[in-house]
Amino acid sequence: xxxxxxxxxxxxxxxxxxxxxxxxxxxxxxxxxxxxxxxxxxxxxxxxxxxxxxxxxxxxxxxxxxxxxxxxxxxxxxxxxxxxxxxxxxxxxxxxxxxxxxxxxxxxxxxxxxxxxxxxxxxxxxxxxxxxxxxxxxxxxxxxxxxxxxxxxxxxxxxxxxxxxxxxxxxxxxxxxxxxxxxxxxxxxxxxxxxxxxxxxxxxxxxxxxxxxxxxxxxxxxxxxxxxxxxxxxxxxxxxxxxxxxxxxxxxxxxxxxxxxxxxxxxxxxxxxxxxxxxxxxxxxxxxxxxxxxxxxxxxxxxxxxxxxxxxxxxxxxxxxxxxxxxxxxxxxxxxxxxxxxxxxxxxxxxxxxxxxxxxxxxxxxxxxxxxxxxxxxxxxxxxxxxxxxxxxxxxxxxxxxxxxxxxxxxxxxxxxxxxxxxxxxxxxxxxxxxxxxxxxxxxxxxxxxxxxxxxxxxxxxxxxxxxxxxxxxxxxxxxxxxxxxxxx
Numbered sequence: 001x002x003x004x005x006x007x008x009x010x011x012x013x014x015x016x017x018x019x020x021x022x023x024x025x026x027x028x029x030x031x032x033x034x035x036x037x038x039x040x041x042x043x044x045x046x047x048x049x050x051x052x053x054x055x056x057x058x059x060x061x062x063x064x065x066x067x068x069x070x071x072x073x074x075x076x077x078x079x080x081x082x083x084x085x086x087x088x089x090x091x092x093x094x095x096x097x098x099x100x101x102x103x104x105x106x107x108x109x110x111x112x113x114x115x116x117x118x119x120x121x122x123x124x125x126x127x128x129x130x131x132x133x134x135x136x137x138x139x140x141x142x143x144x145x146x147x148x149x150x151x152x153x154x155x156x157x158x159x160x161x162x163x164x165x166x167x168x169x170x171x172x173x174x175x176x177x178x179x180x181x182x183x184x185x186x187x188x189x190x191x192x193x194x195x196x197x198x199x200x201x202x203x204x205x206x207x208x209x210x211x212x213x214x215x216x217x218x219x220x221x222x223x224x225x226x227x228x229x230x231x232x233x234x235x236x237x238x239x240x241x242x243x244x245x246x247x248x249x250x251x252x253x254x255x256x257x258x259x260x261x262x263x264x265x266x267x268x269x270x271x272x273x274x275x276x277x278x279x280x281x282x283x284x285x286x287x288x289x290x291x292x293x294x295x296x297x298x299x300x301x302x303x304x305x306x307x308x309x310x311x312x313x314x315x316x317x318x319x320x321x322x323x324x325x326x327x328x329x330x331x332x333x334x335x336x337x338x339x340x341x342x343x344x345x346x347x348x349x350x351x352x353x354x355x356x357x358x359x360x361x362x363x364x365x366x367x368x369x370x371x372x373x374x375x376x377x378x379x380x381x382x383x384x385x386x387x388x389x390x391x392x393x394x395x396x397x398x399x400x401x402x403x404x405x406x407x408x409x410x411x412x413x414x415x416x417x418x419x420x421x422x423x424x425x426x427x428x429x430x431x432x433x434x435x436x437x438x439x440x441x442x443x444x445x446x447x448x449x450x451x452x453x454x455x456x457x458x459x460x461x462x463x464x465x466x467x468x469x470x471x472x473x474x475x476x477x478x479x480x481x482x483x484x485x486x487x488x489x
Contacts, residue, residue: 008041008097011072023079033091035070039196040134041097043070048095061091070095102194104130104140106164106202115210118146124206132194137170141190147210152182157208159188164202168193182213218246219299220269222308225292229346230281230316239277241294243269249296251277256289256313266296281316287419288316317345321421322386324376324410326359328428334403335359335428343417345384352391355410359428360403364460366433366474371395371408371426378424386422387415393426406432437461441473441486455489 002013014031018024037043048070050061057080062073074091109125119126130140145157161169169192176185190204220243230237241249246268253263262282267275281290294302294310301307325338336358359365373390380389392411398404408426441459444451459481461470467488473481 003036008099009035009037009043011035018082020082020084022082024082025076025078025080028076029078030073030075033072033074034066035072035095037068037097037100040100040102042100043068043095043097045070047098048072048093051092051094055089055091057087057089058091061093063093063095099133101131102134102196103198103200104192104194104202105200106140106204108141108143108159108204108206111205112207112209114208115148115151115212116146116208117148118144119206128190128204130192130194132192134194134196137191137193139189140192141188141204143188143190143206144185145188145206145208146185147183150213150215151210152178152184152213153186153208154183154211155209156183157186157206159190159204159206162203162205164199165195168195168199180213216244217299218244219297220247220249220294221299221301223294225279227312227314229344230288230314231344232284232316232318234281234283234316237279237281239263239279239292241269241275241277242273243275243297245269245271245273247297249275249294252293253279253314254291254293256291257284257286262290263292284316285318287318290314290316315346315419317419319343320345320386320418322388322412322414322417323421323423324355324357324412325423325425326357326406326408326428327425328359328432330361330429330432332363333359333361333365333428333432338423343386343414345417345419350413350415352411352413355412357408357410357426359406359432361406361432362403364399365397365404365406366479367395367397367406367431368433369431371431373410376410376424376426378422381418381422383416384419386418388422388424389413390424437465439467439473440489441467443482443484443486447485459486 002015003010004013012034014033016028016031018028035043035048045063045065048063054061057076058074059077060075062075064071064073072091072093074089106128107125108128113119113124128141130138132138143159147153159171169190172189172191174187174189175183178184220241222242224240224242226237239251241251243249248266248268250266251263252261254261263277263279265277269275291311291313298310302310319342321340321342323338323340326335328335339355339357341353341355371393373393376390376393378386381387389412390410391413394409396407396409398407406428437460439459439461440455443456444453458475460474461467465471467486473486475481
């Protein structure tokens, strides 16, 4: 059905057919015109009236309310004869559409709030309302969220719509931070654009969980310092004191030999949270130690189980030696000088070192058995001794030279260097054969041949044995001679 638009409302156009020369009111004594308001507007029947004079064919025009609309009943004068041409009947009237005052109502509820001063406890849930014309906007919520004293928001609070049409709302916020840059307050502002209808039952969810601001006491919390042994030539190390700004400290380092202070200084922790002291350790020719004492606004954790000591000692050692050598009570054997290596106590990391140990003899050297690693003395000791163990002992015998030589090449694993010199020895007495006794023998593959072969002088028996008592005939190196028949000559 066609309509015409008037200010903020529309009116239907009613059309019907009638025969020429016939009273058209017989079938259509009246028509109803429907007045419909535009969105955001209201029509009231009492605001309308037909203006005079009424047009031809019209006896009256009556306005009545029809819900949100208004009916205009146009009554015709009866009889009214239809002419030969179309009739356009315009009913003039007065009236107007009124802008509708739209309303909004909703609720803000808590979805997790803790450690805040605003909103106050028990404030939520809280109702919010608003009103305005269609298409206009208004602020309907201004919600301040403030962390309690001593707290801040490590996660930013949120205000979110859980029930309602989100595009009708615009949410903005203004944040406030403390001097440390921590978020302590946020103000949410919610702007609402009114649709063409009233709205109820919208809901917002507020989440705001504040966390305690870390505010430690003004104290010295810890220090960092390399307390390993100092090299004898001296060195410089950094002593770093950690604490809260404003904490006072004093550091003294006393040499136990000589009694001099190598450090005696104090200060206050600044905004960096640290104080740095360069400690200069001098050259020493004797074993030295230094007692460090830290005082001031020390935390309660100092000098407790799991805490750092406020008084401690750092050691400085001159170099120490680890030596290896043979030993023997056999008068035929002369042991060589110890093979020594120099180490700085406690400064060595686990590593394997090679040593060479020697012995000589006027007689041929014969090993009864190989030299076991475990027979070297002073192995696997605890600090402050050397921590060492022999991993391999390889021997070389040379009986072709004068004097005869025994050389042992040993591999030594050193876990840590001790604070005193250490000598590890191997006693050869149980492993080296004594002087061999030469015997003049005839040799052959048969007894007959042995009887008639010319005597040879390169045969030996063990010390203290004779040809008749010997368990074995030996060669010049002390090894068993070839199998066969022998006759002493």
